[in-house]
Amino acid sequence: MTGKKKRTQTKKKTSRKSKTGKSKARKSGTGRTSSSYKYLILQLFVISLLCGTAYVVWLNHRVTSEFEGKRWSLPARVYARPLELYVGATISKNELSKVFNSLAYQHVASLHGPGQYHKQANSIRFISRNFDFWDRREQSKRIEIEFSAGKIQSITDETNAKQLVIFRLEPQLIGKIYPEHNEDRVLVPYDEVPVFLVEALVAVEDRHFYRHFGIDLKGILRAMISNITSGGLRQGGSTLTQQLVKNYFLTRERTFSRKINEVIMAVLLERHYSKAEIMSAYINEIYLGQHGARGVHGFGTAAEFYFSRPLNELNNDEIALLVALVRGASYYNPRKHADRALKRRNLILSLMQQQGYLSTADANKASARPLKISKKPSWSSAKYPAFLDLVRRQLQKNYQTEDLRNEGLRIFTTLNTRYQDIVEQSVQKRLASLEKRKQLSAGTLQAASVITSIETGEVLALVGGRNKNSNDFNRALDAIRPIGSLVKPAVYLTALMQADKYNSLTLIEDKPVSLKQYDGSAWEPENYDNKIHGDVALHTALSKSYNLATVNLGMQLGLNKVVKTLHALGIEAEIPEYPSLLLGSLNLSPLQVTQMYQTLASGGFQVPLRTIKEVLDKDGKPLERYGLEIKQTVESKSVFMTRHLLSEVASSGTARSIAARMPGSLPLAGKTGTTNELRDSWFAGFGDDVLGVIWLGRDDNQSSRLTGSSGALQLWIDIMQDLKPQPLSFITPEDIEWAKTLDDQRVQDDCLAAVAYPFVQAYLPEISGTCQNTLIQDASVNKREKNIKTERKDEKNETNKDIINRHFNIH
């Protein structure tokens, strides 16, 4: 902007100077002799020569300094996680085809170049693209993937017939962070520019490009004649160099002085730089379309914008279309004026044929092809706005906004696009059906969801609301709501951390309680079913989410201890020590809740939730890597027992819909949460690999008419039915021992009707219950104790299935 202003001011100054000069000349001319006229003319000539030279010198300086110092602003490119193809990976042929489609691979009958794939009966063959990852460049390879029963059976590198164990596909581009002046650009180095593009530009735009010195007098003449006589293809007199100058240095106004500048600068440019340098700059600079508020500049960007593919993968007809846009990107916009674009493309192809760049057969073949413009740019920033919002916030901690927008950074994220799509679709469907069922007006319910990978803390999917508007409120990060019963596992974990006093069977009182609040008022909570359950075992109190039992337990433990546990689980926010905290008067965002449950799910190891894995500069040079950070903040054994309690919530507690709707996936674990007047409906749940937190509610804070079970949980199940989480594995920690229980009392280990619970070895309860159907005749308790201990050792090697069977008493 400033550059242009300065330029205009200078021009004005120059013209003012010359006017003053002329008027002086007129005044001095009256009453003088002819010799003095001659002298004056000479003087004027010298002055204008000097001025002209100075002007040219100045233009020359501009041309060289700006051309050489030109650094294009490149938007940052944000990528999803790459798909890892490995032997044994669960992915079907059709699913992989979908991935190829989203990466804009072309389905072809026979493979010729990168970015193509071919489906066969039980396999897919493809040629991958070169791609620079943080750790290395993945070279283009010709690969065959064989499938068997929905899994990858083998991966063969066809170039050397080697069997591969793993192959990494390039990731999907999911967004860009644009420069302030809204330019989009993908730089293409000259050696990667298709020859056909250069030929087409020369053939159509500037036939004498390699012979002229910046301007083409013959060309201008020919264009004039051609335009008058043919009325067909409109030819311009500007050379490519002039067009470049126009785009590069000058304003768009059509004035005579600009034309003069254009001509001088074109000649100067040619004097200083080679044809290849000029062509390269032209290819990366020229304006070829508009994407919302953003200009599409250069052929690399245009290839991505119109075909979602790299420039070097385009066919001749596709290149011809891009060349067609040079003359009028808006007039020939193929998305709006397909007919016009097609016509012009074919004119270009026939021109190429006339000039001998294409055989008649090839030209005809290319002309017969449809336009095949990609529907919507895959990196359209509206696609994953909530996730990109989190990426941007995490990036801003380490990078200046300027660098993010201009330096062409390449940002590798953790997003799993398949998961993200599943979550988004599930949100749409479930919210609409809930609104109908609860007679809420359409569009009132809102949702937020975070899905993470448990051990590594990577955010796999994130939904900030049901509308995919990029300016929408990002509820996953910014909706700070009371979490209700989601807080309870922290209370029970605090209890289980005191193994000498509490275990899963410990009885706690579910009886009315009156507590003084911070404002002096009495707080008298009630159970959701308004009943009083008396003495209940710890595991029942959590799985049934009894409020009174939890408050009594929490007060016994001490609020400060519960707060400490919450911090250990990863809540960084300040937590007020009020009794109502025990029932979830704590306000958190879905993301914060996810962090808390992450620690529970991963056995007490806290991993900060991450969206960014690596950052590369525009040339693919590694800049930053955000590795795994992990610390143990809660001891494994207490978390192990809490996890076990949470699995009971899913099998027979408030989240038993999981057992009903996903019986084959058990055990899974989780906790429902509901707040006063059914304002918020929460569910946080996990399997062995994936954690999902869901919030449903309304922006106006009115009742959603949903409990955690009837709302968020149902959506969670919808999602997980597609994500298929691994059932929880209970790999028993060192000091934990399983023992059988019946009616909340420990019984002999051979009791068939009993259910196993984990206990801290040192505080294993005594056998106090009796079993009706003992199989083993030997009644010696001591011997049985010994047997259990032996079994414990064997447990270390037992399969997950064994544990599931035992845990759920399936024999």
Added chain:
Amino acid sequence: MKKTKLIKILSTGILIFINLCFSACSTTSEHNTPVEDRTATTGSHQDTGKENNVVTNTKKEPETIQSTVAPDDEHHQESISAQSTSPVALAFLEDADNYTIAGDSARAVASLERGLDIEPKNPWLWNRLASERLQQKLWAEAITLAKKSNAFASGHKQLQKDNWQIISQASTALGDKEGARKADKMIERFSTEKT
């Protein structure tokens, strides 16, 4: 051509075997300098000509590995259990070794973490990550990662022992005598359990 392939198969096998068995090697003297040892052990394969990518020949034969290295029983058992984990994890462990040999710890870590994305509960990957951190003298991280490995290592006694060795060494470096003492006790327990 055939010969090169054979050498490659052999070297790949040896590399994996030694990497996994290293954790099994547990005399006290070795354990005092495990950082150097690791590098030295893997370093002996520096000129095997392996590419820096995750490619292994699936037709690897354990017999070849055994006859080459002639391990004792303990090593033998451990290598078999490790090899039975998964080819994917093995590929990443090998990849990490190659980077470590090249002195590129950052890429070794990146490779192991990539493996963990696929197999987040693989104790071998966590263990290897712990030893990488130990080499980098990131003691606290090494301890956590070794504990993490132990959380998934039940049934793999040698691996657990190696994790305790990492914990012991890192705790000593941190001046945490109590932590080191506890770890040493565990090492002793695993040693006696074996015999």
